[in-house]
Amino acid sequence: MATPNKVAAVEEITTDFKESNAAVLTEYRGLTVAQLKELRVSLGQETKFSVVKNTLTGIAAKEAGIDAFDDQLSGPTAIAFIKGDAVAAAKSLTDFAKSNPQLVIKTGFFEGKALDAPGVAALAALESREFQLARVAGVLKAPMAALARTVEALRVKQEENGGAADTAAAEAPAAEAPAAEEAPAAEATEAPAEAAAEEK
Incomplete structure (x- = not known):
């Protein structure tokens, strides 16, 4: 008869399987606690590396x-229950296994398909999504830089045109001012002439 602890363990492993887009089965005979901790850190937060009971795992x-x-x-x-980037996680596992032969990669699955050990290695050899996104960003970077240069050139040109308009606006009143000032002088010259004509 299954104990409540075993039932809970099976439920947890089942949930881990269902929530993961990939999983890798390993044998860790001979690895120390410190080495297992190092592996967990290298796998990141989106991968759960759990020591499991074989019978309960089979049921789950x-x-x-x-x-x-x-x-x-x-x-x-x-x-390794992988919920994030399966390629990056598989690469971390295979790299760790190279440095620590006690970790044996046995089998796995990815998006519902079974993988043998060479299949996990092949998955690890693919480009990770993060790298693909970075490469796409790099491809887009050049056009974006060109667009930024164009916008900056337009801004500078607009400032130059605006400056010229401001200069013209500032000069226009100055040109008109002398004309306005000359009118009274002309009138003053005409007035004495009229007065002299009347005296005659």
């Missing part, structure tokens, strides 16, 4: 509809 996998782990659940088992 069936409940989640996963058959990739059939006949692979033996020895000290840990599973």
Whole structure:
């Protein structure tokens, strides 16, 4: 009869399977606690690396509809439940396994498809989504830079045109002012002439 703890463990593993877009089954025989901690850190927050019981994991996998782990659940088992970038997580696992041969990558699944150990390695060799996005951003960077230069050139030109208009506006009243001042002088010259004519 299953104990409440075992039932809860199966439910947790089942949930982990269902919420993950990929998972990798490993054997960690000989790894120290410190090494396992190092691996968990390298995998990031979106990947849960859990030591599991083989029997309970087999039940949970069936409940989640996963058959990739059939006949692979033996020895000290840990599973990387990947909820984020599967390529980056697979790369972290394979890189760690190269440095720490005690970690053996046995099998996995990605988006519902089973992967053997070479399949996990092939997944790790792909470009991660982050790298792809960075590359796309790099491709878009040049046109954006050109657009920015165009906008800046237009802004400078507008400022230059605005400055010229302001200068013309400032000069216009100055040109008109002398004409306005000359009118009274002309009138003053005409007035004595008229007075002299009347005296004659």
